[in-house]
Amino acid sequence: MIQTDIIIVGAGPVGLFTVFEAGLMKLKCHLIDVIPQAGGQLTEIYPKKPIYDIPGFPSILAGQLVNNLLKQAEPFHPGFTLGERAETIEKQEDGNFIVTTSEGTEHMAPTVIIAGGLGSFEPRKPKIDSLSHFEKKGVEYMVREPKNFIGKKLFISGGGDSALDWAIYFAENHSIPVGLVHRTDMFRGHKDSVEKIYDLQKKGEIELFTHAEVIDLKGENQLEQIVVKQKDKNAIEINVDYWFPLFGLSPKLGPIANWGLEIEKNAIKVDNTLDYQTNIPGVFAIGDVNTYPGKLKLILCGFHEATLAVQTAYKIIYPNKRFTMKYTTVQGIQGFEPDSVKV
Numbered sequence: 001m002i003q004t005d006i007i008i009v010g011a012g013p014v015g016l017f018t019v020f021e022a023g024l025m026k027l028k029c030h031l032i033d034v035i036p037q038a039g040g041q042l043t044e045i046y047p048k049k050p051i052y053d054i055p056g057f058p059s060i061l062a063g064q065l066v067n068n069l070l071k072q073a074e075p076f077h078p079g080f081t082l083g084e085r086a087e088t089i090e091k092q093e094d095g096n097f098i099v100t101t102s103e104g105t106e107h108m109a110p111t112v113i114i115a116g117g118l119g120s121f122e123p124r125k126p127k128i129d130s131l132s133h134f135e136k137k138g139v140e141y142m143v144r145e146p147k148n149f150i151g152k153k154l155f156i157s158g159g160g161d162s163a164l165d166w167a168i169y170f171a172e173n174h175s176i177p178v179g180l181v182h183r184t185d186m187f188r189g190h191k192d193s194v195e196k197i198y199d200l201q202k203k204g205e206i207e208l209f210t211h212a213e214v215i216d217l218k219g220e221n222q223l224e225q226i227v228v229k230q231k232d233k234n235a236i237e238i239n240v241d242y243w244f245p246l247f248g249l250s251p252k253l254g255p256i257a258n259w260g261l262e263i264e265k266n267a268i269k270v271d272n273t274l275d276y277q278t279n280i281p282g283v284f285a286i287g288d289v290n291t292y293p294g295k296l297k298l299i300l301c302g303f304h305e306a307t308l309a310v311q312t313a314y315k316i317i318y319p320n321k322r323f324t325m326k327y328t329t330v331q332g333i334q335g336f337e338p339d340s341v342k343v
């Protein structure tokens with residue numbers, strides 16, 4: 001059993017920053033994430049994209065922000081259970097919660113902070129019979145390491161930001177034209193990106209197929225061809241090394257949806273007038289996973305929510321103590337030794 005002060009479900013940017021804010025109050029944290037590495041959406045979806053709205057950083061790559069957050073949390077030695085999904089929560093008579101993972105790992109703490117973002121990542125998949133046969137054998141739902149794909153014949157499907165951004169990235173960093181397939185000619189992505197796509201098409205760096213769909217995949221053990229059907233034209237087979245169907249992630253809360261929490265539109269309702277606590281006292285929800293009037297799904301909003309949530313967590317853990325907040329410029333960063341380790 002892992003024992004700690006705060007169990008944090010989700011090691012995305014908001015979960016990671018919670019460790020820092022809790023650490024300033026000498027509270028220990030243990031993070032659980034179903035993904036084998038920390039960083040949430042930033043690591044999984046867009047590690048190489050620059051973010052422009054983190055205060056104090058005119059521009060920072062998402063992956064770099066995650067590294068910085070890990071470094072900032074380091075003095076407080078958070079524990080990690082990675083690659084395991086938090087499945088159940090049980091309230092004990094002594095007031096503690098036990099959170100158990102898909103692998104049966106048990107964690108105990110008087111407070112739980114859910115920073116589960118969009119929930120477990122489930123890419124929206126196209127309906128193609130042979131799809132599962134080619135997953136990770138030429139079909140990829142995310143671009144984790146772009147340099148692995150340079151010099152390869154790439155096709156991307158989708159009309160949102162992710163599809164457009166990666167098509168532009170590869171067209172600009174690649175000597176081979178990149179294919180982009182979209183089922184209409186109306187793109188959901190940013191207007192500037194759409195203009196850029198048409199520019200790159202004119203330069204021959206993007207092969208654009210609108211009113212088109214990938215309807216079949218061919219190859220032996222590895223993807224070799226995609227079959228593209230364009231409206232009013234015959235289907236054609238195109239040789240490819242990789243095909244990225246980037247149709248977004250379906251927002252599924254996963255097991256958290258069964259924890260007895262008040263849910264509204266796939267998000268957990270919280271009290272935003274005070275501390276982002278849920279309808280279960282001692283359980284908080286912060287970052288993309290929560291909802292309240294005026295909610296914005298932005299990293300900096302999640303950081304603010306984390307800062308307020310740990311104030312109440314402290315009062316639950318130490319009901320008879322009073323914490324006086326001091327600026328970090330005054331008190332510095334006084335870390336502590338790890339003791340939320342697996343036993």
Ligand SMILES: Cc1cc2nc3c(=O)[nH]c(=O)nc-3n(C[C@H](O)[C@H](O)[C@H](O)COP(=O)(O)OP(=O)(O)OC[C@H]3O[C@@H](n4cnc5c(N)ncnc54)[C@H](O)[C@@H]3O)c2cc1C
Pocket residue numbers: 009010011012013014015032033034035039040041042045046050051052053084085086087115116117118119120121161162253254255256286287288289297298299300302
């Ligand atoms: C392409 C793109 C660009 C973006 N650009 C910006 C931007 O410029 N600025 C900005 O502020 N925001 C941006 N965002 C939004 C930003 O990424 C999110 O607001 C942020 O990731 C939310 O952080 P989080 O920690 O709340 O959740 P997430 O980053 O979603 O992390 C949640 C973690 O919880 C884990 N998890 C969920 N359920 C469980 C469970 N049951 N058990 C274990 N683990 C679980 C998930 O695996 C995940 O790792 C962008 C998003 C995308 C997709």
